[in-house]
Amino acid sequence: MMKKLLSTLLFSIGLLATAQVGIKTDTPKAQLDVNGDANFRNKIGIFNATDNTVFQGNNDQLLVSRGEGFAPIWKSLRIPEYEPNKFYLIYNNSFSDKVGVTFTSSEDSTVGFASRGATFTKGKELNSLPGFKKITNLSKTISVFSTQSKAYFQFETVVQADFGAVGSVDTSIDYACGIFVDGKLVNLRQRNLKAITSTHPFLTHTQIGIVDNLAKGDHTVDVACTRLGSYGASGNKLSIGINGYSNINDFIAQSSLKVDVYEVPEVFNTIIN
Structure with a gap:
């Protein structure tokens, strides 16, 4: 029984690695397509294949896409602080x-x-x-x-x-x-x-x-x-x-x-x- 369960689990992981998976959608548009809210309880990191490190970004940074084929990158969002009635x-x-x-x-x-x-x-x-x-x-x-x-x-x-x-x-x-x-x-x-x-x-x-x-x-x-x-x-x-x-x-x-x-x-x- 344990062997069958292990085989099923390994087979499912293989499908995830090679196919597009959709959550609340029957027609996924990406390897993982989530149609709804997403909640990440821990940190998100970007893997650097050059030195095998994971960078989790700094406080107040956003994860920005660089287009297909490129890893995303952390960016700082700057909103100018203007005082009212000043030039x-x-x-x-x-x-x-x-x-x-x-x-x-x-x-x-x-x-x-x-x-x-x-x-x-x-x-x-x-x-x-x-x-x-x-x-x-x-x-x-x-x-x-x-x-x-x-x-x-x-x-x-x-x-x-x-x-x-x-x-x-x-x-x-x-x-x-x-x-x-x-x-x-x-x-x-x-x-x-x-x-x-x-x-x-x-x-x-x-x-x-x-x-x-x-x-x-x-x-x-x-x-x-x-x-x-x-x-x-x-x-x-x-x-x-x-x-x-x-x-x-x-x-x-x-x-x-x-x-x-x-x-x-x-x-x-x-x-x-």
């Missing part, structure tokens, strides 16, 4: 451009010196501002997920003119660069590049713009510049974000845009290592 950095990125824009003296803006303050106002449509050219690779799309946000834009470039060497600073060009969100002006800086005692002078241009509480969703960001006016600079070229002459190279002259969006979180996405 957190949600989006951060930076972009660069070596194409830049150039202006001839015939492209001086039609906006007169006296009317610049009235023309360059917050919210002005880019399409309504004459003479502005976009810096191509700085045009990007960003996403905002909360109604309470602060978006920071830091733009930097190099501006160069093809002035010859002169002893007077009366030769110069006015220019302006603006940061636009959804086609509307949010920040603008005007500057003047003067001739000096050496040829092809250049300067580093930096500006920072801030926008509060953008609507939830996607937004376009553009940087565009214009040549405003010339003083004793008839026929001279202005280059922004591109090296017009060999005293600087395209690495030095390139433009960059850094975007940081801080939000009071409304949506909490879990993150798995």
